[in-house]
Amino acid sequence: MNKYILYSIILLSILFSSCEKGAEFSSSPRENFEALWKILDENYCFFAYKNVDWNEVHERYSVQISDTMSQYSLFDKLAEMLAELKDGHTNLISSFDKSRYWAWYENYPRNFYTELQDNYIGTTYKIAGGMKYTRLANDSVGYVYYGSFSNGVGDNNLDYMFTYFKNCKGLIFDVRDNGGGVMSYSDRIASRFLTEKILTGYSQYKKGNGHNDFTEPNPLYLSPSDRIRWLKPVIVLTNRHSYSATNDFVNIMRLLPQVTIMGDRTGGGSGLPFSSELPIGWSVRFSACPMLDVNMQHTEFGIDPDVKVSLTNEDIAKGKDTIIDAAMARIMNPQDTVGVQ
Amino acid sequence: MKRTVWLIGGLIGVSLSLAAQREAPLSTNESTMIGIGGYNLQDTYLSPGININYTGLMMRVLNERMRVTCLADEHISRQQLVNVEFGSTHNGAETANIYAGFVDYDLGYHYRFTELPIDGLKLLTGLSTRISGGFLYNTRNSNNPVSGKADFDLNLSGMAIYNFCVAQLPLTFRYQMEVPFAGVLFSLNKGQPYYFISEGDTEGLIRVSSFHNKQVMRNYFTLDIPVGSFTVRMGYLNSMYRTNVNDIKTHVISNAFMIGIAKEFIAFGGKNLKDKSKYRSAYY
Numbered sequence: 001m002n003k004y005i006l007y008s009i010i011l012l013s014i015l016f017s018s019c020e021k022g023a024e025f026s027s028s029p030r031e032n033f034e035a036l037w038k039i040l041d042e043n044y045c046f047f048a049y050k051n052v053d054w055n056e057v058h059e060r061y062s063v064q065i066s067d068t069m070s071q072y073s074l075f076d077k078l079a080e081m082l083a084e085l086k087d088g089h090t091n092l093i094s095s096f097d098k099s100r101y102w103a104w105y106e107n108y109p110r111n112f113y114t115e116l117q118d119n120y121i122g123t124t125y126k127i128a129g130g131m132k133y134t135r136l137a138n139d140s141v142g143y144v145y146y147g148s149f150s151n152g153v154g155d156n157n158l159d160y161m162f163t164y165f166k167n168c169k170g171l172i173f174d175v176r177d178n179g180g181g182v183m184s185y186s187d188r189i190a191s192r193f194l195t196e197k198i199l200t201g202y203s204q205y206k207k208g209n210g211h212n213d214f215t216e217p218n219p220l221y222l223s224p225s226d227r228i229r230w231l232k233p234v235i236v237l238t239n240r241h242s243y244s245a246t247n248d249f250v251n252i253m254r255l256l257p258q259v260t261i262m263g264d265r266t267g268g269g270s271g272l273p274f275s276s277e278l279p280i281g282w283s284v285r286f287s288a289c290p291m292l293d294v295n296m297q298h299t300e301f302g303i304d305p306d307v308k309v310s311l312t313n314e315d316i317a318k319g320k321d322t323i324i325d326a327a328m329a330r331i332m333n334p335q336d337t338v339g340v341q
Numbered sequence: 342m343k344r345t346v347w348l349i350g351g352l353i354g355v356s357l358s359l360a361a362q363r364e365a366p367l368s369t370n371e372s373t374m375i376g377i378g379g380y381n382l383q384d385t386y387l388s389p390g391i392n393i394n395y396t397g398l399m400m401r402v403l404n405e406r407m408r409v410t411c412l413a414d415e416h417i418s419r420q421q422l423v424n425v426e427f428g429s430t431h432n433g434a435e436t437a438n439i440y441a442g443f444v445d446y447d448l449g450y451h452y453r454f455t456e457l458p459i460d461g462l463k464l465l466t467g468l469s470t471r472i473s474g475g476f477l478y479n480t481r482n483s484n485n486p487v488s489g490k491a492d493f494d495l496n497l498s499g500m501a502i503y504n505f506c507v508a509q510l511p512l513t514f515r516y517q518m519e520v521p522f523a524g525v526l527f528s529l530n531k532g533q534p535y536y537f538i539s540e541g542d543t544e545g546l547i548r549v550s551s552f553h554n555k556q557v558m559r560n561y562f563t564l565d566i567p568v569g570s571f572t573v574r575m576g577y578l579n580s581m582y583r584t585n586v587n588d589i590k591t592h593v594i595s596n597a598f599m600i601g602i603a604k605e606f607i608a609f610g611g612k613n614l615k616d617k618s619k620y621r622s623a624y625y
Contacts, residue, residue: 024433041390043389205530207532218540218541274485275479279391281432281437
């Protein structure tokens with residue numbers, strides 16, 4: 001009897017330890033190429049919007065994959081395939097490199113130089129969370145620079161900042177070169193400029209593997225903060241490097257009557273990125289969930305400003321930031337103001 | 342149906358037991374064990390579009406209490422299991438990690454068959470409920486970093502307990518199997534970021550589960566060995582959890598060798614403490 005118990009335990013242990021179906025490590029170029037293509041095929045969200053024929057891409061790149069190519073060559077070829085999507089949220093990440101698509105801002109004027117910004121805010125500006133802020137134009141204009149939505153902003157940060165600006169005529173909220181980050185910070189800041197709950201857009205995600213298998217658009221609303229709010233004029237400064245969560249922030253702010261978007265078109269990036277991986281261990285990031293504006297339109301390729309202003313070479317030579325100057329001038333001309341609540 | 346029979350039988354048992362003079366009070370068997378073993382994980386929310394296994398070490402702590410109840414003329418016993426486990430795993434290329442952790446509570450009632458042709462053998466069969474919650478966290482991911490898990494299950498449960506001797510050393514072997522047949526669970530939707538859930542998009546997050554979308558089994562072996570004035574309980578716990586819900590495939594497989602101390606005690610408190618002749622306490 002005891003022997004039977006022992007044998008049973010050994011047998012069941014082997015049975016329960018049996019292998020689970022799943023991809024194991026593989027450095028095969030063909031296998032990794034097919035895996036990457038399939039991950040994007042089933043999960044990337046902008047094929048139709050960008051008119052990308054992903055099957056044609058497969059055919060074109062498949063013949064360029066060989067079993068003898070090195071990891072570096074394979075990486076470069078796969079990165080090249082991803083670049084066909086023209087998507088700043090799409091990366092291939094290995095231990096030796098990170099592919100990226102930066103043409104959405106590299107091919108356009110920069111319209112932001114910290115050296116010029118320094119001439120306005122100096123080195124004595126205040127810092128609250130991820131925001132730098134100070135008063136300009138004899139304390140009549142508030143200026144905030146928020147360089148990354150990955151840097152946290154708390155409600156207390158915002159309360160103190162708005163209090164500091166209480167006697168200002170208007171506020172410049174500069175999100176140039178802000179490449180995005182956490183979406184909830186966008187909502188937290190934007191809620192400080194609302195008087196009522198508003199529809200800000202729609203969200204979707206892929207419920208199936210087909211290129212157009214999206215859920216019905218789900219409306220997104222934003223309610224006013226119950227803390228200090230700013231209802232005087234606001235000018236949001238943008239450039240082509242205002243991307244992802246920053247694009248979402250601009251998408252909300254442009255709906256508000258006291259807000260003017262000034263500068264250059266934003267970089268876009270309206271698809272929330274997801275991550276996956278290849279059998280070789282490289283990770284891949286891609287746009288997975290489109291965020292639509294209030295008219296159910298994509299903003300993947302950016303949002304135009306209300307007032308287009310670019311840095312001029314003359315101003316750059318003089319150490320001036322043309323966009324900040326234009327924003328200050330607009331605030332100094334009286335606009336509709338309600339006051340700080 | 343079986344549960345109803347148990348309940349009716351239980352009521353009869355309670356009334357009979359009030360009249361009967363017990364030979365000995367009902368005691369509780371309690372054990373706390375720690376285990377070390379291996380995890381094999383996969384979750385297509387964390388790795389969409391590909392099935393990648395993550396493997397690594399896991400640890401668990403398991404507390405078990407079991408006692409005969411007054412139900413059905415003391416033919417029904419109650420078992421409670423509290424399990425806490427945590428593990429760290431990596432993919433085959435060792436370029437990414439998934440950390441996993443689960444907590445679960447299990448309450449079961451078993452009908453006991455003790456009059457069997459084999460001496461020392463008891464067979465128990467019954468039902469149990471389990472509430473569990475946990476997470477799989479991939480440190481590499483952007484908007485899909487965590488796959489949260491929460492389950493409520495009704496299980497079929499069976500157990501065999503065999504008392505025997507080896508060289509006059511009394512040993513007790515137990516095998517238990519538990520399989521859920523119905524329940525509800527929380528599952529993210531394929532491709533749905535948590536941000537959308539926070540914005541109120543909660544459709545389809547709670548699903549009914551059964552064999553069509555969830556295959557789970559737990560196999561539990563223990564051997565009690567008296568060592569001095571202690572009873573050492575050695576065990577092996579195999580847990581297999583597989584779901585395919587909202588187009589997300591998950592498996593969490595663990596195998597752990599366990600060791601701990603078991604004890605048999607008589608629990609009493611409240612008014613029973615008034616009779617100090619029954620005990621000698623360091624506290625009361």
